[in-house]
Structure formats: structure tokens, C-alpha cells
Amino acid sequence: MNSFTILPSKDFRTGKFFLDRSIDAFYHTDFGGFQLPNNPNYLYKFKNDPHHNWSDYRLQEAQQELMQVLLLDLPQININIKKTPLTVCVVPRSKADKNYNANQLLFKATIKNAVNRLGSNYIDGTDFIIRHTNTKTTHLRKPMEGFNNDGAEPYAGISLDTCNFSNQIAGKDILLIDDIYTKTVNIDEDMIQALINLGANSVTFYAIGNTIQQNINL
Template identity: 45%
Template structure:
């Protein structure tokens, strides 16, 4: 079951919008955390292929459940599924480092009412990978996120985006990183009619309270955020 939350306008995003997430991301190896998302990142390109397949199939299963609910709640009769590109140029990654994208593509081709737009934003120039710590011994060249970085470093197929309702998908949403906000704005600037954001995991510090109508959580910044459970009419 997805949760709905607000994404507020800022220097990267010119309008308020909303997003959905499947679950909360507390931190790698924290109990209850969706560590399969870290597996799919495959940052060091050392993950066993069988583990990658298991993680990929878990994401496909989640998307197959959540995306139809989002379509129902948004009223989108047709929509295009687009994936937030990874930080480095597409050519930088091996196929085993692009299996989250593969999972989204599989789901997009199986869910009625959506079309596969996972190839419509491609990173062409390296940017800083925000989850890599400085002490990690792997290259991490490129600029930090800044307003307009998506348009500056990606090839966007504007003719495919224009006039479409978009569901923009990422693996993990972390407020104040602003990669996702910038990508949403790039889609609007490319003529998208509407953009709804979805992440499998939403980074939080801890849950403050739970009731039937909403969940209150605290982010790592200290900000409190409200998440609203979204159920299908058929459940």
C-alpha cells in the first residue's frame, strides 16, 4: 500500500506537488529497512547476480501493486512511466548496476494504462553521487545538485514528454537532496501535463505516531512529515 506525502516548491521546483512512497527507508542494515534497494544500487559492482535478481523482482512486485492504486487515485486514464536517472552518465554503469531501471521497465510493460518512458531521460554527463561518502575509494566526479542540473546533464526526449501525465519513479527519496525535485521540474519544463512522483523508499529518521488516517514521521533534518495511507477501492 503506498503512502501519499507533499513535495513543496523550492529553488528546484516551482510548484507544490505530491508524491507517493511504498515504505520508509531508515538506513542500511537498520531492522525493517528495504536493503534490497541498496543491493540494486550495486555501487561497487560486486553484488551476486542472483541477489540482484531477487531484489529486482521485489521492486517489480511492489510496482505492480502500487502503480495501479496511484492511477486510480490520480484519475490518470493513461500515463507515462519515467525513471529518475542515476547520477553518472548512462555509459558509466554496467548492466548489473542498472537493474532498478530494469525493474521499472518490466513493470511499465506489464501494468495496464501506462506506457514505458524509462528511456526518455538519459544522463549524459557525470554528476555527484549523493549517497557516496567522501571516504569511499571510488571516483565521484561531477557537480553537486543545483537547480537545472537535470536539463544540463541529461538528454530529455521532449517530444515524448509533451502533453503527457507522468509517473516519475526513483528508488529512494530523501528530502533536501533535491535531485527528484529538479527532475520533476525538468519534466514540467519539457511540457508534461502533470507529474506525480513515486519512490519505493522515503528516508526518515523515525516514526512519531501512527493512527488510522496518517503516520507522522521525523526526517533526519528534524522536520516532521505526514504520510497518508492510500488504499484501492477494491480493498
């Protein structure tokens, strides 16, 4: 596991901040594309976009790989930041939840299972953030037949505008998890800021993969 700092960032179109402060963050490994040695390729299976259609066996295999990573890294995060318990939330997918089938929401489901296995140092907040309005799917760079990539591009405040948040966030130490962190997208920064604005006591960020180059196509 690796540590880094997410720095403040601004939406220069509006002058508003995606994130107005520095945040402690962690990631498991670099993400640089399918051919990179040690790339977490199982993350492609969790996206399970229409052009993939992974088999049940491959999806179960991906869940097992992710579970091993979570059970290894989450306790280390707890030791590093010295905050207990941590309420674990998940950055939702870009479209409203109703647009996905169960096999496209396995990333969150696996995190929920890991949190329940890890015990009292963690609170299950995996359903504390629910997308209700479609946003642009940023990892799909090209049009896809049969897939309407509708919704707004990332802007400061998009998380609060397009998601429902639990009132249980206030006062909690939040561990926010996403599959892949990409510095230039600002989706994660905006979601962190939303949690801060809603009264979270603290927010720490964790991603499985940290993008090391641009134009990564899933």
C-alpha cells in the same frame, strides 16, 4: 503505500527554484538504514556500487522484490490520481549511463518490465531521460578507492544541463519514479521541474523509500 506532497524548494545560492509548485507524491515505505525493521534493503543491491559486488542471485532476488512492490503500488497510484494513461519515467543515476554496467541499471530495467506487465494504463517512458554528464553521487558520503565521484553538486537546473529528454514528454501525464526520496537533496525536485518545463501535462512522483533520517550511507 503512503502519500505526501513535495513542496516548492529554492536553491538559495542562486535564487532559482528547484521546484516552483507543490506536487502529489507517493512512497512505498520508510527508508532509515539497514537495521530499520521493514527497510527496503533490496535497494542497496540496485545501487551495486563498486564496494558491494552483489552476486547474480542477490540481484535477481532484489528484482523480484521490487517487481512485487511495483505491481502493487502503481495501480493504486492510478486510482488515486485518476489519470490514464501514465507515462512512467525514471530518475537516472548520477553518472552518465555509459559509466554503468547492466547490473547497475537493473532498477530501471525492472520498472520497464513492470510497466509492460501492467498494460495499457501505462506507457513505457523509462528511456525518456538519459544522463549524459556526470553529477556528484550524493549517497556516497566518503571517498571510495577506485571510484572518482566527479560532477556537480545538485543545483537548480542540473537535470536539464546533464540529461537528454525525449520530445515525447510534452503533453503527457508523467509518473516519475526514483528509488529513494530524500527531501534535502533536491535532485527529484529539479527533475520534476525539468519535466514541467518541457511541457508535461502533469507530473506525479513515486519512490520506493522515503528517507526518515540524515546521513544514510549505502
